[in-house]
Amino acid sequence: MPEFPQPDRPTVPAPPTLQGVPLAWPTAAGDLPRQFPSRAALAAELQRQFPAALGPGPDQPAEAGLSPIPGGRRAAEARLAAIEPGHYGSSRNHMDGAVTRLSPYIRHGVLTLAEVRDAVFAWLQRSGRPRREAEKLINELGWRDYWQRLWRQHGEAIWHDLEPLKTGHAPSSYAAELPDDLRQGRTGLACIDGFSAELSETGWLHNHARMWLAAYVVHWRRVRWQAGARWFLQHLLDGDPASNNLSWQWVASCFSTKPYLFNRANLERYGGDRFCRGCRAAAAGTCPFEASYEQLQARLFGEQAPARSPSDSVGPPVKGGAAPAAALPSPARPVLWIHGEALGPANPALRAHPGRPALFVFDDALIAGHTTTTSGDGAAAGGAASPLNLKRLAFLQECLLELPVTIRRGDGAAELLAFAQRHGADAIVTSAGVDPRFEAIRARLAAALPVQVLTPEPFVALKEEETDLGRFGRYWRRAEAKVWAGFPGHGA
Incomplete structure (x- = not known):
């Protein structure tokens, strides 16, 4: 059974003040604030910056624009340390079950699937429990990897x-x-x-x-x-x-x-x-x-039978996602493009170029719900604008404050090119993304500057001929043994 991501209420409170990590480059007019006296002040600032977002009503306090789930690596690591793979497997379907509460952090790359996989392996070694107690959680991480591979394969389809x-x-x-x-x-x-x-x-x-x-x-x-x-x-x-x-x-x-x-x-x-x-x-x-x-x-x-019984295929793929980037020599003066799929320290661009100017851009059109993708965000889903909830923006902002990154708003490609010019960059370096918007922005950037796309550690490495995905069962038959091969006690 597939699984919608499923966070739960965190046990680690957000800090009373929010101070962004220091930057090694100067700020500029138009940069968004990176320190706040409280979470409520952060929510109020985002509401001022993004009035099109779904926020609290005029008679509600700023705190109503916040989720009880705080963003950031600190909160993510606390949740990761608290996982109980055995209890997860036996109780995850119950509303009060031992769910991991990691999905917001995984979705935005605050934690990678590889990091969570390795944490599960470490739990097995530390606890001395048999492998079977963690198999369900590893299987569910596989669902996340499977969905991402399908998105890359089918794109907007x-x-x-x-x-x-x-x-x-x-x-x-x-x-x-x-x-x-x-x-x-x-x-x-x-x-x-x-x-x-x-x-x-x-x-x-x-x-x-x-x-x-x-x-x-x-x-x-x-x-x-x-x-x-x-x-x-x-x-x-x-x-x-x-x-x-x-x-x-x-x-x-x-x-x-x-x-x-x-x-x-x-x-x-x-x-x-x-x-x-x-x-x-x-x-x-x-x-x-x-x-x-x-x-x-x-x-x-009605009494009629299902329309048809499908094969293991999901139909012909429609090309989408990020195209493979040509290998480039390591640039001398790059700026780093940080996007919403890689907001953690495992971001390969941050690892490859520590201290270099980095930029994240809140996309005004996406926040207002006026995306221009070729399918579902518009015509295929009814055509109405779908502005994002302020809680999502606040979660992202909290993640960003723990990274050395300048935060701006507007058109992503335009802001990145202006940022690169301001810092005399000879290239833009980023991490691979699955969202088709990533490739659209990359293509615009590449018309002006070389763009180097670095790939983070995968959850599982599959050969090209093994990526005809079909149903999850076909994917997992190919992936499961490769995933567990990384566990020191995989023969147990």
Whole structure:
């Protein structure tokens, strides 16, 4: 079963003041602040800088623009040190289970998959536990790697159905936009409204809650999965189009053999009665989930069989993601392009050129929800703007404060070229990115300056002929042994 990223509340509090690490180069007009007396002050500054972002209402304090999950390597390392792979494997599906809470940090490269993999191996060695106790967690890290590889392979096509729906309904019968009662958490169903509120107020949801909410959006309300996927990406701190979109497609049945459903018994098994005991629909006997799976199948899809049984293929790939960059000699005076997929010390550009001027740019168009990609962000998802939640920006800012990087806003390529000129750079060095926007920006930069793209340590190294991915099972049959070959006790 695929897994939406699933953070939880952290146990490490954010520091009372936020001081960015010192820079070895001068600041310039237009640079964003890198120190704040409090998290609330950081949120207030970002709200001033980005009024188009989804922030707290006028009668709410600045703190309402913050997630309880703080950004940064310090918080990430604390979470990493607290993982319990054995408990994770046995309880991860439960709302109060021992989830890792690492996904926001993994999504933004604060922690790499390779670092988490090695931490799991270290836990096995330290604890003396058998390998099988960590296999589920390693498998779930594989899902993240798999989604990223699919994104690189298919590019913007992840915003389109990779396979036909298996619901028996025509794609045109699904609404293009998310209904307001869902977005505002007032459907009258305690579980759905609780999930919606938690999504917008904290920037996270447990994996099972994401699946339940996605199933309700697509199958009960008959809304296109793209609209739901955009909604999640607006709010989730770990919002990643690959993990997010392809999990939505798995629920919708355009990247799985059948649609994903749940009923009240499933909700109570993994979530307890926290929602049902206070739900008016449950009390009135009108809960739409109070049925067997056979009854729900007939009610939602009729008696007809799935439209088709797919093969292991996901269809012909559409080229996307970052193209391989030609090898370049090591530049003498580079500037470093830091992007949102590599906000940690394992960033290979930071490692290769310590002390060189580095820049991160908050993309105004992306924050306002006016992206111009060739598919789902616009036409394929309904066309409405999808501004990002301020909580996502605050999380990114907290990550950036722990790196030696100048922070600006605007058009990424234009800001990077101006930064390079200001520092007399002979090249731009960056880390590889999967998002198709990365390649678009790289191409614009390369028209003016050499761009060197460095690749971080992979979760698993696969040969080119092994990257015809198909379903996760095909990928994992090729990857699993290679992953575990890095564990000193892999024969155990």
